[in-house]
Amino acid sequence: MTSIPHETPREPNPLHALSLDRLRCRTSMKWRTHPADVLPLWVAEMDVPLAEPVVRVVTEALALGDTGYPAGTAYAEALAGFAAKRWGWDGLAVERTAIVPDVMLGVVEMLKLVTGPGDPVIVNPPVYPPFFPFVEHMDRRIAEAPLDDDGRLDLDVLEEAYRGAVAGGGRAAHLLCSPHNPTGTVHTARELSAVAELAGRYGVRVVADEIHAPLTAPGVDFVPYLAVPGAESGLSLMSASKGWNLAGLKAALAVAGPEAAADLALLPEEVGHGPSHVGVLAHTAALREGTAWLDALLAGLDENRRLLAALLAEHLPGVVHRPGEATYLAWLDCRALGLGDDPASVFLERGRVALSSGPDFGTGGTGHVRLNLATSPELLTEGVRRMAQAVR
Numbered sequence: 001m002t003s004i005p006h007e008t009p010r011e012p013n014p015l016h017a018l019s020l021d022r023l024r025c026r027t028s029m030k031w032r033t034h035p036a037d038v039l040p041l042w043v044a045e046m047d048v049p050l051a052e053p054v055v056r057v058v059t060e061a062l063a064l065g066d067t068g069y070p071a072g073t074a075y076a077e078a079l080a081g082f083a084a085k086r087w088g089w090d091g092l093a094v095e096r097t098a099i100v101p102d103v104m105l106g107v108v109e110m111l112k113l114v115t116g117p118g119d120p121v122i123v124n125p126p127v128y129p130p131f132f133p134f135v136e137h138m139d140r141r142i143a144e145a146p147l148d149d150d151g152r153l154d155l156d157v158l159e160e161a162y163r164g165a166v167a168g169g170g171r172a173a174h175l176l177c178s179p180h181n182p183t184g185t186v187h188t189a190r191e192l193s194a195v196a197e198l199a200g201r202y203g204v205r206v207v208a209d210e211i212h213a214p215l216t217a218p219g220v221d222f223v224p225y226l227a228v229p230g231a232e233s234g235l236s237l238m239s240a241s242k243g244w245n246l247a248g249l250k251a252a253l254a255v256a257g258p259e260a261a262a263d264l265a266l267l268p269e270e271v272g273h274g275p276s277h278v279g280v281l282a283h284t285a286a287l288r289e290g291t292a293w294l295d296a297l298l299a300g301l302d303e304n305r306r307l308l309a310a311l312l313a314e315h316l317p318g319v320v321h322r323p324g325e326a327t328y329l330a331w332l333d334c335r336a337l338g339l340g341d342d343p344a345s346v347f348l349e350r351g352r353v354a355l356s357s358g359p360d361f362g363t364g365g366t367g368h369v370r371l372n373l374a375t376s377p378e379l380l381t382e383g384v385r386r387m388a389q390a391v392r
């Protein structure tokens with residue numbers, strides 16, 4: 001596959017655009033969960049203005065009163081075009097897609113298609129916390145195949161989990177996070193091909209959450225799961241939500257491999273009524289016209305990754321941090337600081353900085369925190385300063 005993962009930024013770094021005072025005018029979860037004296041570096045919202053094409057299309061829709069129900073395939077066509085240029089993948093067939101309300105609700109619907117009540121769903125902790133309640137609330141059970149010590153898929157552990165999941169003769173699925181949240185790991189083509197081979201051997205259906213796919217670091221190539229040999233029976237969920245900060249404009253796409261088309265065809269029609277029509281317009285505009293903005297963001301995120309590493313080395317040398325290959329999230333091992341199982345609670349109480357609690361991510365999360373570095377260098381610096389103050 002020939003891809004163009006990054007281009008030279010032609011727009012200013014959006015992470016430099018908004019002051020703290022301006023950000024505190026926001027009314028979303030990031031800025032309303034904690035008191036005003038807390039610096040929020042936790043939930044996956046970015047401190048950026050929206051890309052101009054997104055603002056324009058949403059503004060035009062509101063002016064026109066174009067706020068009805070979603071229709072058509074423009075979103076899927078835009079994603080297919082983005083995937084071909086960005087990842088060198090021309091296998092995203094529009095006819096094997098369906099719009100869903102968002103990635104996690106899409107995950108639920110895909111798991112309903114390929115598993116039944118009581119069936120196991122394999123996950124790779126530490127992993128995005130909503131995986132656990134979403135799976136359990138749909139009457140499936142979690143089976144863990146933890147990442148290895150380097151934060152990568154452990155194929156021996158995964159095979160054992162697959163073997164155990166199908167031992168009783170039932171159905172099983174693997175909910176794959178790719179790129180991985182919270183570690184920022186980008187699974188390689190070799191790793192994903194091995195997953196596909198194992199899934200085919202044991203009859204496990206892979207459902208890939210690929211929401212962070214646009215957010216790779218320079219020199220790192222994202223490989224769609226459905227692009228690797230043997231993944232034809234897989235299902236994927238994709239969205240512009242994380243790449244362009246559109247969580248409040250709900251819309252995502254389910255994508256089926258060639259051998260999963262019949263499964264996707266069974267998706268209830270009413271699921272497609274859940275996405276926001278304005279959200280679909282916004283995501284489509286982002287994928288079609290927002291790549292210059294995205295490239296500027298990616299350059300800014302890479303600067304922040306280097307800044308965070310330097311700040312931790314200076315102020316919190318006991319913290320172990322491996323810069324992520326993707327996402328705008330940093331996974332910090334704080335066990336050497338002696339702050340107990342949940343260091344985030346200490347940083348919040350003593351330092352007035354909000355981070356995501358490691359134990360919420362499951363096995364491997366104890367003693368860790370997740371930090372959102374999609375903010376200005378000034379606020380990132382202040383966040384680490386507060387963390388250091390909390391351990392003095």
